[in-house]
Amino acid sequence: MNEVKEIVNVWDIVAEDFGKSEPRYWNDFGYKLVEYSNITKGNKVLDIAVGRGASLFPSVNKVKSSGYVVGIDSSKVMIEETHKDILSKNIVNAEVKVMDADELDFPEDYFDNVVCGFGIGYLLLGKHKLKNVIKVLKTGGQVAFSIWGVQEDQKWLGDTINRYLKVDNVKDKHKNQDIPKFDDVKSVEKILKEAGFKNIKVHEEVEKVIYKDKNMWWKEMHTNAVRKIFDKIESLGFESYVQFKVDIFNDLDKFKKDNCLHFNMPVIYAFGEK
Numbered sequence: 001m002n003e004v005k006e007i008v009n010v011w012d013i014v015a016e017d018f019g020k021s022e023p024r025y026w027n028d029f030g031y032k033l034v035e036y037s038n039i040t041k042g043n044k045v046l047d048i049a050v051g052r053g054a055s056l057f058p059s060v061n062k063v064k065s066s067g068y069v070v071g072i073d074s075s076k077v078m079i080e081e082t083h084k085d086i087l088s089k090n091i092v093n094a095e096v097k098v099m100d101a102d103e104l105d106f107p108e109d110y111f112d113n114v115v116c117g118f119g120i121g122y123l124l125l126g127k128h129k130l131k132n133v134i135k136v137l138k139t140g141g142q143v144a145f146s147i148w149g150v151q152e153d154q155k156w157l158g159d160t161i162n163r164y165l166k167v168d169n170v171k172d173k174h175k176n177q178d179i180p181k182f183d184d185v186k187s188v189e190k191i192l193k194e195a196g197f198k199n200i201k202v203h204e205e206v207e208k209v210i211y212k213d214k215n216m217w218w219k220e221m222h223t224n225a226v227r228k229i230f231d232k233i234e235s236l237g238f239e240s241y242v243q244f245k246v247d248i249f250n251d252l253d254k255f256k257k258d259n260c261l262h263f264n265m266p267v268i269y270a271f272g273e274k
Helices: 002-014 025-036 058-065 078-086 120-124 131-136 154-163 169-173 183-197 214-221 226-234 238-255
Strands: 044-046 068-073 092-099 109-118 137-148 198-211 262-274
Touching: 002 078, 002 226, 025 044, 025 109, 025 198, 025 238, 025 262, 044 058, 044 214, 044 262, 058 092, 068 078, 078 092, 109 131, 131 137, 131 183, 137 183, 154 169, 154 226, 154 238, 183 198, 183 262, 198 214, 214 226, 214 238, 214 262, 226 238
Parallel strands: 044 068, 044 109, 068 092, 109 137
Antiparallel strands: 137 262, 198 262
């Protein structure tokens, strides 16, 4: 599971700044996920891949003082930073723990809701897939996922990165053949149905994300998982990295409108009940 370890490492690196750089779309997506769910007053909620709390804090607002929210993440630094946020907000009905999402250490039939923002890929990489998610849900409990749809506006970035890292696209495409496709509504519906969920509802929304300039885009990329890839390119040497940035900034011009950069980011919101 070297790939999982690499992912954890990059989240440790970016944890302090993750979700804190403009535009703060992670918070917007987390809020929507919770709003679309059936989380309500008094519910007990598990947030898998909690990050900096994009879904956790809206969940706390939903469950009120009679409910409770537990967030887990494999990144120790991410958990430390989010714990600080919980304390600073004087929240007493939420906690965060370092925990592998594939080895959920909770009793069976424990949570009313399980939410997972952009973390379904980590679950599908694990040996238990979604089995443990169902296990910890109460009968009638709901799972809620936000998942990236096909990012047409990001394909240029992948092409530029591959040119510098000389990635074998064919080899990379088949690297994880055991993981089902999950970037469209029908594929996600199929995954949830095969996992045993009922009353499945899945839809996609095209979210508009706007950066005020190229420097804002560049800074935000260094506060999310893309940082790992940029660091690999930087390791190629100073000249390569400088040229990479020049190429990126030139490519960003195609998204310029009204002196800002406009991106369409399709997000799939998926729900199912045990």
